[in-house]
Amino acid sequence: MNARIPKTILALLAAAGLSGAACAQEVTLRLVSAFAENGIYVQRLLPWVHKVNAEGKGVLQINFIGGPKAIPPFEAGNAVKTGVVDMALNTGAFYTNVMPEADFLKLTQIPVAEQRRNGAFDAINKVWNEKANMQYLARMVENQPFHIYTNKKVDKPDLSGQKIRITPVYRDFFQALNANVITTPPGEVYTALERGVVDGYGWPIGGIFDLNWQEKTKYRIDPGFYDAEVSLVMNLPAYRRLTEPQRAYLHKQLLALEAENGFWVKYASDEVARQEKAGIQAIRFDAATAKAFRDKAYDIGWASAIKQSPEIAGRFKTLFSK
Ligand code: 173
Incomplete structure (x- = not known):
């Protein structure tokens, strides 16, 4: 009997000690x-x-x-x-x-x-x-390229006369495509589209249904660019x-x-199918135009990076490119 008491106390102390140590960790x-x-x-x-x-x-x-x-x-x-x-x-x-x-x-x-x-x-x-x-x-x-979504049809990579919602991701590229750009967080895109404050927006291939933008989107321009x-x-x-x-x-x-x-x-290809089903039409260019469009995105992206931070952009370019 007596022998058990110290054991119990010891066990309690050990447990307390252990849980104390566990908390600290x-x-x-x-x-x-x-x-x-x-x-x-x-x-x-x-x-x-x-x-x-x-x-x-x-x-x-x-x-x-x-x-x-x-x-x-x-x-x-x-x-x-x-x-x-x-x-x-x-x-x-x-x-x-x-x-x-x-x-x-x-x-x-x-x-x-x-x-x-x-x-x-x-x-x-x-x-x-x-x-x-x-x-x-x-x-x-990863593997989520950005696209231009717009309600104004184009037949070439030119956003003249279009107001496009952006973040810094797209600024230099869309301006080079002659767009007027407006920066907003994602939470303001739906209202901006609804009120006609913007004609379109930049966003990755996936996720436009999350905030119901499909209701206010007619076209997606292909190909995508960046990741x-x-x-x-x-x-x-x-x-x-x-x-x-x-x-x-x-x-x-x-x-x-x-x-x-x-x-x-797979999410990207599922989202393409879902967009099509929702009535969003893909605008596609011929192969040469599509390649030039994508190359232009990267050329402008890196040129802008190098302008903002030459040494770091130079280092990153070597490490990030294929
Ligand atoms: O808000 C944006 O369009 C944007 O910059 C972004 C960046 C990564 C994932 C999704 C959106």
């Missing part, structure tokens, strides 16, 4: 999304967050705070930079107010797995660390505060997230 990271909560990107992110939390008890947890209602899309980059939140699902075009280089990631022509092998990922992180106080964690969208970059970024001090096991766990889960990126190829 568990970190909770606050995550926001610059993209709508009902959109495809967050739809694919949340199951991953649940898995991270289920498998990461005692190590690392992610607390999803919300989408653009929590933090406006163009503010999310600064929120990560300053540590107002720990992490964001974001795209570089939304945080050129932190650094112009953020928007260069649309120009990658190789998969993120290859970027991790060829040094591009490390080169990105050097810039993200130094200029944005961020760790670039993982790219969760939509949607990634997880993290406040650098918060990243550096992680213990070694926490960082290793996060890294493992980030690689698992990227390993799901094959999804986007």
